[in-house]
Amino acid sequence: MRKKHRHAGIPRWIALPAACAVLFLLVPFIALLLRIDWVQFPHLFTQALGSQALALSLRTCLASTLACIIVGVPLALVCARARDVWWSRLLRSMVTLPMVLPPVVAGLALLITWGRRGLIGAYLQIFGINIAFTTLAVIMAQTFVSLPFFVLSLEGALRTRGFKEERVASALGASPSRTLWSVTLPLMIPALVSSTALAFSRALGEFGATITFAGSLAGVTRTLPLEIYLQREESTDMALMLSVILVFVALVLVGGASAFSQWWYSRLMSGAALDEANVPSGASRVATQPDHGLGNENGDAQGQHPRVPVPGVRIAGKFPERRIDVDLTCQGGAVTAFMGHNGSGKSTLLSVLSGVLDAPQMTCTWQWPDGVSGRQPKIATLEQKPVLFPHMSVLANVAFPLRCAGISTDEAEVRAREALESVGLASLEQRRPAQVSGGQAQRIALARALVVDPDVLLLDEPMAALDVEAARGLRELIAQRFAGRTIIMATHQIEDAAALDAWIIVLKNGCVLRQGPWREIVDQSMSQAQGSDSALLAMGLSALERALGQE
Secondary structure: OOOOOOOOOOOHHHHHHHHHHHHHHHHHHHHHHHHOOOOOHHHHHHHHHOOHHHHHHHHHHHHHHHHHHHHHHHHHHHHHHOOOOHHHHHHHHHHHHHHHOOHHHHHHHHHHHHOOOOOOHHHHHHOOOOOOOOHHHHHHHHHHHHHHHHHHHHHHHHHHHOOHHHHHHHHOOOOHHHHHHHHHHHHHHHHHHHHHHHHHHHHHOOOHHHHHHOOOOOOOOOOHHHHHHHHHHHOHHHHHHHHHHHHHHHHHHHHHHHHHHHHHHHHHHOOOOOOHHHOOHHHHOOOOOOOOOOOOOOOOOOOOOOOOOOOEEEEEEEEHHHOEEEEEEEOOOOEEEEEEOOOOOHHHHHHHHHOOOOOOOEEEEEEOOOOOOOOOOOEEEEEOOOOOOOOOOHHHHHHHHHHHOOOOHHHHHHHHHHHHHHOOOHHHOOOOHHHOOHHHHHHHHHHHHHHHOOOEEEEEOOOOOOOHHHHHHHHHHHHHHOOOOEEEEEOOOHHHHHHOOOEEEEEEOOEEEEEEEHHHHHHHHHHOOOOOOOOOHHHOHHHHHHHHHHO
């Protein structure tokens, strides 16, 4: 008997209450359309388009929506980036408050604040400035009720997206303002458009706050909802026609915003990832030397400049939240590999070194060969999943840190092309990150690190998600292009440590369990096969055998 295929998803009975909800929302609009006198439709439509209320509503809604964008974007960014502390919770509550208040209460609050005898309006009256019952009052009322919709919608989108791109931009040398204009704003455009459409639609339908604070003066404060309310008693057909126009405008705005978001992602961020096997060999492979380790006998990397003085680092102190207590040293110009089980503290130590994680009880002392202390080295980081800016081309991604350093666009692009060529991806410079494979994305991140010319390279399991061939190629590239630099990596794979001839520091429960050259650690792990405390044994003897076989 053929087994019936079952689809994972929601229970079928959920469709019934969902359909009831849709009908509850949809039927009134259908009734509205059925009630229209279609015989007189052309005449009524012409009259409605010439209505002062419609023109006034469109003007005031545009002004209030612009005000929402100007003050709402900064407020949404503050709310999205704020930590979950008392003042951030209070701030969100204050932003949400106008959404839950009756509009009449909102209008009354505005009136006693900005009216002639209001808290602020009384002082403005001295200078002859009157706000209540003017067109400006309409704009303020619409802004007051629509701003929370704008801010909360945009904040939710920002929180969902996260800020990993901003963190990477900052690490690459971008100032907060440059990060905002080059990274944050381009990535938030779809959410910004959706939030703007929502705010405009809410402002277009505002009634209670407007009539309380601005009144209903024809051509001055009588907006479309107020005109519909008055026409309901004088001409029901005209009221229905104006209602249809209002619904149509709101529908176009919301639907247009959704369509724009889909277009944005498909046009600028989407694309079929290419398999490396389908890329020409010149674009995906780079010539490598058969030597193992970081350099040749002269200590120079293939095609690179001679080694320059780079620092080592001593990490000492505690991180109680992560149960870490260490005192260890990573030698300058060498490779140090943190190894251990998940949760042993490997990635945490890298985050502390890079400055991403604040650990007040831990100190990172950079030890330069010339004895100068306190100098901060240039640091580049490669993560397990490379963070590339999805709205930029591959070339722009690699050139980004150079542009942040003040280098001209032409020179930055020339140097970025050289870096891409050095990792074998010169032919992919005009593609976007979504159009490259995982291995290619790691090489792009490596090229971006090359142009930074870092003193220290931090590797947070960059080979973990790659296949065997891609991982081997990335190890070879790192060994060649970063010879003589200080490399500190977190890894589960003994192959990574062996390929880079690393000094291994084994961590367990946030403490140093053992350390030594990778060969010595492998020998100890093999000889102590019964030791349950060996973190390396958890990685499998097959990995150790492959590492030994490479030699």
